[in-house]
Amino acid sequence: MKALLWQGVNELSVDEVPDPTMRNEQDAIIRVRKTATCGSDLHLLGGYIPFMERGDVLGHEFLGEVVEVGPQVRKHKVGDRVVVCSFVSCGHCWYCQQQQYSLCDNGNTNPAITESIWGFAPGGCYGYSHALGGFAGSHAEYIRVPYADQGAFTVPDEVSDERALFASDAAPTGWMGADLGGVKAGDVVAVWGAGGVGQMAARAAVLLGAERVIIIDRFANRLQMAEKYLGVESLNYQTQDVGGELLERSGGRGPDVCIEAVGMESHSTGPQYLYDQVKQQLRLESDRPIAAREAIYHCRKGGSVFLLGVYANLVDKFPLGALMNKGLTLRGAQQHGHRYIPMLLERMARGELVTEHLATHTMPLDEAPHGYNMFKNKLDGCVRAVFEPAR
C-alpha cells in the first residue's frame, strides 16, 4: 500500500510499504478515507522527538471504513464508517476505567522509553514515534487499529466525513482542555493558539457556558476563522498588547481559565523567542514553552491553566513563582478522546460543533509532502491539510 513515510528530519516521501496485518484478536483493519495533519506532527517532522525511525508512517487523526475485524471485536463489522481516537487504549485498566484513556497501562508496546523519561508510560498513539508504541500512522491506505471496540466509533449517518474527521483528535483534545481546565458558566477563557486544537478548545469553552472566549495567535486568517465559525473574540499578539487586552476584557481580573494549545515550538515577538530558540537548537532545553509561560502569567489569581500543546521533556525559565503565589491549578494531558467522542459526534450531528473549515487544503495522499510543507510553513492560509488515500 501507499503511505507517507518519515525519512529523516524535515524529509518525507510517499512510498510503498507492506499492508498492515491483524496482530491481536481485538484488532480491526481500517481503509483510510481521510487523514489530517496535526501541529504535533511537526515536532516529529522537525526531529524534536528523537524516537522516529526512517520509514515510520505519520498521521494520527483519521476516519475510514472497517475492512477486517478480529474475532474479539463486538461493536464493529466490515463496512462500518468509523472515526478512530488517536490514542490506543485498552478500556480495561484502572486508568481507562477512570476515563483517563491516554494514560492507559496497556496501549504502549514500548513502555520502557517513556517510563525512563517521564517516570511512567502513557498509552500508545498512532504514528507518534516509538516512544508511544511505534504504531504505524494513518497517512496510508490502510491502518491497523488495536482494541477496536474501544478506540473506533461509528459515525452517525448525518455527520459528513469532513466534519467527523476531527472527532478523532482535534475536537476531543480541545474539549478536554476546556472540560478538565474547569470552564464553567460565566467564565472568561483565553486560548493560546488558533490551530485546529485551539479552535476546538475555544468552541468547547463556548458550549460549556463561558461568557467571553478570547483566542490568541499571530495569523490573521486563523483569527478571522475563529471569529466566524466559533463565535469567539480574537487577539493578534503581533499587533496587540495581549496582557493589556486580557486585563481590559476580564475587568482587570485576568482570564479564569487559560488553555495553551501551542506546544514545544512556540513563537513570540519578544527576546525570549530568540533565547528559547538558541537553547533549543543547542539542546539545552528540549521545548520552547513561551505560550505556557504567558498563560501562567496572565491567568487570574486562583485560576486554571491547561496545557494541550505537546511537550517532550525539559523547559527553561518556567514561572513556578507565579504558579505558586497566585494559587493556580496547572494540568495537562494527551487527549482522553474515548471519553468525549460519542458526545462530540452527537453535537456534530446537531450542528453545534462544526469542523469542516479546519480542512483548508484537501489533496491525494501522493501530495502529502507538499501538504506538510504548506501546513508547516502556513502557506496559502493552511490550517490543516487533509489527505485522501483513495483519490
Next chain:
Amino acid sequence: MRREPRWHVLTVNPARDELTPDSPLPEPLAGLGDAVDVQIRRAAGDRGVELAVRLRDGAQSPVTEGVRRLAGRDPNQAIRAALREAKQLLETGEVLHPDFPPTTQTTVVNKPLQMATRQGRREGRL
C-alpha cells in the same frame, strides 16, 4: 558492592475475584517457577491487586547486572516482561503486539532506538 534483588511491583485491575492472594500464579509469571518470590495482595483504595515479584536468590554486583542487561540475559528483564504480559492478559485477555511487518529501515542512526524498542517490555522502571 553487591545489590539485593528488589521487588518489581505493578497493580492489576482484574475482573472481580479473578486474582486473589490464594490464586495460582497467572501466566506467564507461572513460567518463572522457583526462580522468583511472588506476592499477590489487595491494592490500597480498591485499585485492584498488586503483583510483586523478585528474584529468589542471587544478589548481583551492578557491573554483572549491567553486562547481563546489555546482553539481554538479565533475569530482571524476564520478570518485567512477565509482569507486564500477565497484567495485559488479566485485564484485556491478550498481549498487545506491535505492528508487523514493520515499515521501517535499519540505519546507523536508528540502530540504538531499534535495540531499545526490542527491549520495550523488558526494561523501564518497573
